[in-house]
Amino acid sequence: MVPHLTTALTGPLLELERKFLDSSPQIEHWLRGQWQEYTPPFYSSCDLRNSGFKLAPVDTNLFPGGFNNLNPAFLPLCVQAAMSAIEKFCPEARSLLLIPENHTRNQFYLQNVAQLVDILRQTGLNIRLGSMLPEIDKPTPIELPNGQSLLLEPLVRNGNRLGVAGFEPCAILLNNDLSAGIPAILQNLHEQVVLPPLHAGWAVRRKSNHFAAYDQVANDFAKEIGIDPWRINPAFSVCRSINFHERQGEECLAANVAAVLDIVKEKYKEYGIDETPYVVVKADAGTYGMGVMTVRDADEVIALNRKQRNKMSVVKEGLEVSEVLIQEGVHSFETLNEAVAEPVIYMIDRYVVGGFYRVHTGRGKDENLNAPGMHFEPLAFDTGCNLPDYRCGNPDSPPNRFYAYGVVGRLACLAAAVELDRTAPEND
């Protein structure tokens, strides 16, 4: 079951979604078995694309922002899921330190932090906010537009433990994706539970590891319910040792773009799909839709102009891009008032706790909707009719559509669990 409800796509329930609905007892049973084996990350969010013939995750975030975009009606669900996660990771915890991103001027992000604090406080934890910003050298209240305020405090390291003044928490929850590297102050905290683990941060994490894990998950799942795994899995490839400035690795990139496009073309032919295949080239480490490029032909990556090369060469925190993921593009056929919409699914532990549509009027169905400075309208999934309706059997019912989204979101979450397990350092 997943909570969700306003659907952007209002056409008849597609065959793939119907398959998910019909296989729900198998799917839930299979997922229960997987969660016995793998530990889901504390929280995650997943960007999906639905082309009708394909429903696939294109990005999985282990430091999700945007909890403020969820329907407030789902708050109890978030709290219940967080209670379950805390019971698993740190049942002894009485207090938790939340370390947010350094965006003290991004009001949207700060509202996400406030929402996270709310959720965690409702589980009965004492919560304080520790900032990694050097300028936060004393407790600093930050006012939010809704009248709330957050108190950011400087981190205090005390031997093997981290906290803020007068507060040594049992657990540390990162909402900072560590794009700038793992700071010394976070290293060797052997006496505290750090969630998610440090190797989930972009200093270490690679999208290609995630999608390699997703390959395994998607194959097993597809076999279980009897579908072609490609229907839920974007093809991908990786190039390492790229230097966009120096134009190094262009051949590798072009060859891999061609290879992925070939796979997609073959599949389009197999399914009689009359669309132009494309790939998305993105930094293998990093987030925020920076360093992302849509490509329809391998030649395009050979002839990049200076502006394009500059755009691709750095991501958040000025990190140089040297490894890129070449991912099959999945058209978004979901529109809302003629704007392209992309569902984002939120999970705490192994539970789907809500989601929203990223809606953007100025972009095409084959473009990345999570671009820097991009304006999007979050459309919270509604709460009106919030569960798959097996009974009435109406395939057009929005909750039935959303059941499929929740399943794919959970597959991505499972892939993240597999990924974190595989990439864990020996002493972690």
Place this chain on the structure above:
Amino acid sequence: MVPHLTTALTGPLLELERKFLDSSPQIEHWLRGQWQEYTPPFYSSCDLRNSGFKLAPVDTNLFPGGFNNLNPAFLPLCVQAAMSAIEKFCPEARSLLLIPENHTRNQFYLQNVAQLVDILRQTGLNIRLGSMLPEIDKPTPIELPNGQSLLLEPLVRNGNRLGVAGFEPCAILLNNDLSAGIPAILQNLHEQVVLPPLHAGWAVRRKSNHFAAYDQVANDFAKEIGIDPWRINPAFSVCRSINFHERQGEECLAANVAAVLDIVKEKYKEYGIDETPYVVVKADAGTYGMGVMTVRDADEVIALNRKQRNKMSVVKEGLEVSEVLIQEGVHSFETLNEAVAEPVIYMIDRYVVGGFYRVHTGRGKDENLNAPGMHFEPLAFDTGCNLPDYRCGNPDSPPNRFYAYGVVGRLACLAAAVELDRTAPEND
């Protein structure tokens, strides 16, 4: 956290409730620890009474009806909690047999069954309904007023396994409280998970065991947060070998009534409470508010007339009453439109998933609101502002009041866990 929200009591938040709110980090931490030690029943409901000076459970039901009275907005919460329970009790389950009560003409009860089927189906289980009624000798559809229908099927025993025709489930969920005894068809089902266990049924269960377990829970909890355990725990005593028809055991009853009244009088004096103490005498085994009597003076139980003796001597399924619980009465000071209201809290696994007020215009604040044939208006807890609001610090906020209810409901659930653990037969 607990989902709830329409409050019947609108006065200022009472000191006890404020204490709960302020102690929430300790409370949640303590409860997490308890759930590491004890396994909560699959589901439960708890009748609470709130007298302002005291907030206590007066009955804990391990075969809860009334899921249909919960706010539909809490359905996702029920499903999530049920997923968690199934993961714990029977992760391998693909199918589940639900055995309801034999009330095929009670539309309210049938709607509860329909609601349970809905919740369980959303967890991805195949659900069928097996009836213990002899007249259900073939699959029998039962129409509900809302247009839904239920299919009751005759039970089929196959060696050590129970099912219905063509369906051998992994797990069996009882929504039948076994007041009439444990039928042979349910015994020795060693290859299936039976939830709750058979000794939770009224054929075996005793309220006095529950409240003895609650004594321990309440004492530990009260010590943890520094309150007098009496504030959350009704005093009680037991008489065995009662025969109301034969007027046997009247002296035992009178002595125990006097003893409990003395405890309560002492406490009322200590707290300066200007109310008349009373006790409730009820069958130690049984439910549905049958065999229940309010007593203000020990002499009252000596001079019972024939009608009163008849009323006390049988409970559901014609079971003879030979053991009674003498429980401190807790005044209900909650009213709604001048009618007395009693909160009922619903739990699945260790999670509060909703609740409602039992509201009855014709009864006094010291009367049992769960009487046979009684008309009550279920007032579902609202979803408007559904979590304790630590931030604004407004003690009159309804969600803050309800946090306390959820805590006491969970204490009763924990007591049920302790009780089932203590009373489990060796080979169970």
